[in-house]
Every structure is written in structure tokens, then in C-alpha cells.
Amino acid sequence: MHMADALVSPAVGGIMLAASAGCVAYSAYKCKDEVDEKTIPLMGVLGAAVFAGQMINFTIPGTGSSGHIGGGILLAATLGPFPAFLVMTAVLLIQALFFADGGLLALGCNVWNMGFYTCLLVYPLIMRPILKKGLTKGRITWSSILCVVLALSMGAFSVVLETTASGITALPFGIFTGLMLPIHLAIGLVEGIVTAGVLCFIQQMRPEILATAIEGTALPSKLNTKKVVISLLVFAVLLGGGFSLFASANPDGLEWAMENVAGTTELESDGGAHEGAAAIQESTAFMPDYDFSGGEGSAMGTTTAGLIGAGITLLLAGGTGLVITKVKKSHKSA
Template identity: 50%
Template sequence: MSDALVSPPVALAAGAVSLVLLGTAVRKLRRGQRVPGSAGSGTVDDVPAGPDEHLVPLMGVMGAFVFAAQMINFAIPGTGSSGHLVGGILLAAMLGPWAALLTLTSVLVIQCLLFADGGFMALGCNILNMAVLSTLVAYPLIFRPLMRPGATPGRIAAASLLASVAALELGAVAVTLETEASGITALPLGRFLGFMLPIHLFIGIGEGLATAAVINVVRRYKPELLVAVRQQTKPVRRRPGRALAVIAAAALLLGASFTWLASSDPDGLEWSVGKTAGTAELEAGPDGAHRMAAALQERTALMPDYNTTLAGVIGSGAILAVVFGAACLFRAGQKP
């Protein structure tokens, strides 16, 4: 979301909720990762886990991978729109929901500050809509209950599709409700929602297929990288350095090639705004809060709109450094 869709009160409310959940995630990582139980309760915290020595480097490389993957907009045939991956379900399957929340939030923060992708004032809304709804809602309530030990590739694909579609549709509803509550744009709720839901259904299907493909490859060749496997088996003494290097290399490759692979069509939100309002370029509010947010973002955005072919590589490297550094700090405070 851009700042033009969000009023200061809505931004503050979403930011407060996001901060509370991020603080909870930090506390849980310090105490040790917890994952949903296989008994079927579907909650985020029902099975405590021991120390996870692979979590710190995995957060870094997966954050870089998701950042790079988000830059590759794929065209949605027959619509004139495009979509990109969110990555919340994939991150939660690899890291667990709370570590995934922190990792995806780091991606969104770097995108906002370094590349002016998403509004500075709307950052709390974007964290809530993209990170929270995918890692703390769609993953524990849909993906995990559908998974079983020894799940077939088809079952993994079904769980990934359903969870990804749910996450994208919930995010689309949240965007329209936040826009409606802000009341600063000419975007009627019903008409706006009528464009947002169908286009994000297609994006969710694309995300689900990509998520299933990655999880199935990881499960076949390096299953200990999946959080459920790590928590159900004895610790693996051998560090997965080669696998992490492969993921990091894939992130850099995606980041280096985004300018050639990404569709130039507007993404689902921009397309929906354009169809509803007649233009995708909405002006931010004239109040002081919007002006201050725009000025702050202008100072931090060294590569606005990814205006260099190296943006993907630089961004992936920044995510790797930020997530790895933050995860090390969090782990330093973990209880044994």
C-alpha cells in the first residue's frame, strides 16, 4: 500500500498491532522456537521446541530469497495486471511462524526504506496485510492442519495453494477495509473489493504453485531445512552450509535477473486502484503527517523504484545482512 491510501489514525492503529506482534515474535525467538502441533489444534504455540542452531542462517538466506522473488512480477494473462510472491507461507514452513514474521517484516522494511516500495506511513498496514495474515493466520490455520508426516507432493501442493490463496484474499480484504476506514480516497468499498478479490485469487494461485514447488524440492533433497522436520527429529550435527549457499546463490541470481524477468504490468493493487478510480496514481493527503512520511522516505530511499540493474543484488545482500545480524542478537538472548 502507498501512503495515499492510508490516513494517520489507520496507520497508527495498524502500526501498533504490528509492533505488538513483532515484539511477541522477538520474545518467542529468545525463548526458543515453537511450532504448531501435529495433533490438530492448529494454534501457533502448542508444541515447545528446543534450540534451533540452523534458524539464524536460514532466516538470512530465506529473507534474501523472498526479497528477490518478490521483485519478479509475473503477468496474469487476459487482465493487464501482474502479481508477485509474498512468501509468508514458504517462510513459515521453513522457519516457523514467528521467525517468518520477523524475516518477512525485514524484507518489507528494506523495500520501504531503501527502494521506496510501499509507503512509509503505510508500513504498519503492509506488515499486517502481508506478513501477519500469512504467517500467523493462513499458515497455522490452513497449511499446518493439512500437512501430515510423509505428506505426498500432491498434499503439499494442495496445502500450499489453499493457504496462499487464503493469505492473499485476506490481505486484499484488509487493504480495502483500511482504505475505507481511512476515507481519504475515492475508492468505493464494494467496487474496490470487486476488483481486489479476483485478481488476488489469481496471484494466490501463482504463489501457491511456487510455494509448493520450493517446499517439495527442499523436502526431497534437504528436509531438515523445514521447521516441522527439525522439530520432530534429533538435531543434525552437520551444518547445512551447502544448502544455504545454494539458496543464497538463487536469491542473488533472481535479484540480478529481475529486470529481464519481471512483468511491466501494474501489480494487483495498482491495477485494482486504476480500475476503481480511473487512475493508479493517487495523491497522498495534504496533511503534515503525509508530508513528513514522504520526506523521511525520500531521504532513506537510495534506489527509489529499483532504478538500477543491481538493485536486486544489493537488496538481497542488505536483507541477508540485516536479518542475519538481527537474528544473532535475538539468539544471544535465548534461554538455553
């Protein structure tokens, strides 16, 4: 559900960028109570896993469409809302800058649609109260499916609102909504099941991780998270370096809806803001579309992009946690 620049006007893109930047700043401030040395490696490997997971499109039977996990609920349930939002922002920023996945002008929209609803709205207001009643596998499973579907539907509807506010007449509000919501409902069901599986795995290994996210506190200083971190790192490598080769070639939910409404997945755009954003992205994206520059969908290119992207995300997400802990320590010693 990564929006391209052609789907948003400069005004809408600017407003959403400001809104998302405000959420980033607020999340960084609130992380002072939730991030410590134990959280840093988890932020890194979970960010890498979500980056790699978003590369794998799965076919939605009978539709000619595909979907991929968003990962917001997974991040929030393991890290807490505010660290999760920062990690999701890191994932989307790296995708846009280095792999031309999602536009730079539309970056604020993508962060809002895929990060705000999952991390800062649905998890704290719906999933957290459910899990506070008990961390059972059954409760984790049905709450994961419910919350992923709800958050993804909100994000899909936001795409419609953002294109409408941008004056994209090729995507009429009613018809576009009628296609976006049902297809993302189906995608959400699959992602919800995947999310539940990963959370149940973490719960079985280290239930304290989910418990501290519920309470909004830092992990216990004596908690050993090494096995979980290594498992998630292996998971990220397998996804990005191997399973990404088997991603569905069908258009994702947004592209599928656009094609059915406008007859194309690539709308044209003009204007200085769009051209400037495109020029910046062209200069920074060293592996556009997750392949070698000028490549044609080679297996080696996809594998390399998956591993490099996951590695960069690990460093940026983990580095964000490191900076927060350093700032927190400096304030305590001041």
C-alpha cells in the same frame, strides 16, 4: 500489494503500525524456542530470496495486470511462524526505507497484510495441521496453493478495509472489493505453485527443515544445511540480479484495481503526517523504484538494486536471528 501512504490515514496507519509492532515483539519472544545457530543462515538467505522474488512481477493473462510472490507461506513453512514473521518484516522495512516500495506511514498495514495472515494465521492454523499428516509432495503442493490463495485474499480484503477506514472515497468499498479479490485469487494461484515447487525442493534436500517448522522446534544441532543455504543464496542472486530484468511492466493487482476504480494508480495526499513520512523516505531511499536515483528504469540499476537489496535483507534477517540466539544464551547463563 504494497500500499502507498496516500491509501491510509494517519490514524489507520498508526493503529496498524502498533498492531504490527506488537506482533514483532511477540514473535521475537516466541522465537526463543525456534531459532538457533542453524536457523540464522536460513533466515538470511530466505529473506534475500523473498526480497528478490518480490521484484519479479509476472503477467496475469487477459487482465492487463501482474502479480508478484509475497513469500509469507514459504517463510513460515521453512522457518516456523514467528521467525518467518520477523523475516517478512525485515523485507518490507528494507523495501520501504531504501527503495521507496510501499509507504512508511503504510508500513504497519503492509506488514500486517503480507505477514500476519501468512505467517501467524494461515500457516499455523491450516497448513501446519495438514502437513502434520505427512510431508508428501502432493500434500505440500495442494496445501501451498490453498494457503497462499487464502492468505493473499485476506490481505487483499484488508487493503480494502484499511482504505475504507481511512476515508479514501476514490475507492468505494463494493467496487474495490469486487476487483481486488478476483485478481489476487489469480495471483495467489501462481504464487502457490511457485511456493510448492520451492518447498518440494527443500523437502527433497533436507526434510528436517520443514519437519522442525511443523513441530515448532529448533533444527537438530548435527543437521547439515549447507547445500540448502547455498542453493537458496544462488537462487536469490539469480532472481535479484538477473530475472528481475524480465519483470512485467503491467501494474500489480493493487495498482490495477485502483486504476480501474479511480482512474489512477497514484492518489494524492496531504497533511503533516503524509508529508513527514514522504520526507523521511525521500532521504533514506537511495535507489527509489529499484533504480539509480534519477534513473529511468535502466537494466544496470535494476540488477544493482536487486543484489544490494537482497544483501541488506540477508544481513538484517540473519542479524535478527543472531541477536535472538545471543539473548537466549545470555538468559541461560544468567
